[in-house]
Amino acid sequence: MITTDDLRFFLTLAGTSSLAQAARALDVTPPAVTQRLHAMEKRLGVRLVNRSGRGTALTDEGRLLTLRAGQICGQLNDLADELAGRRGVVAGHLRVVAPLGFGQRYIAGLVAEFRQRSENVTASLTLSDGPPRLSSDNWDVMVHIGELRDSTLVAYPLAPNRRILCASPAYLARRGAPAKPEDLRDHDCIALRENDEDVTLWRFKRGRGPALGVRIAPVLSSNTGATALEWALAGHGIVVRSEWDAAAHLRTRALVPLLPGWNLPEANVVALVKSRQELSARTAGFLSTLRAAFEAPPWRDALP
Structure with a gap:
């Protein structure tokens, strides 16, 4: 009724939040994903995915198929690994x-x-x-x-990988630099929504002292780090970015580190x-x- 290719297709689909995202992961068009999903549901006689304007959600049958497909594909991969290992490959x-x-x-x-x-x-x-x-x-x-x-x-x-509080020279010329973490409440802050974190609570620590949490009111927020960084570079506010992403801009002074002596949680x-x-x-x-x-x-x- 269904093939291992179907199982791998559905595992990829189950790992995404929308049919469009699944299409990008599979490098096909969204209609191709929809057609293949409809064909699987017709062959199996059950609905596997509920579709709405907010994205996709697995049905109970879809969750069962995901579980069993993962087990089957994992066993096939293990078998291939074991056979290849015996050949030293x-x-x-x-x-x-x-x-x-x-x-x-x-x-x-x-x-x-x-x-x-x-x-x-x-x-x-x-x-x-x-x-x-x-x-x-x-x-x-x-x-x-x-x-x-x-x-x-x-x-x-x-x-x-440190997290660094920073802003552009243009922003600092217009608004000044915060002298202490609490000053951030009166600044334009940019928040990044990721990893289910409380994005409006920025936590600081200095030396061995207790952690200090500051609740910000972001003027801009995004779910992509690239967008948040571009906003900061354009002078729209203060942002927290990982050093892997901000290092080159700190070197050229396109971004300036703020609150020396205060550290954010490492990432x-x-x-x-x-x-x-x-x-x-x-x-x-x-x-x-x-x-x-x-x-x-x-x-x-x-x-x-």
């Missing part, structure tokens, strides 16, 4: 998930280079500015930045896997590639 399909901006800048090239060195490996990279809604069986390595909420995953540290870069004991040869090889690439964080060279 790194093979199979490597599935990597990463944040959108960071993934475009630093991960995409590493995935392509790893695949080029491993001729029996194919690879896919899923990028998102929000936390991915993925089955646990639908990825091999997840590059993550910031607080880790799932304690069942195994984290391999890749690189330190270190890690690689996540599901188990330390069950790594395939391709997953272990890509982890080694990541750790070598970030042994000296490339953005640190750009810091002033």
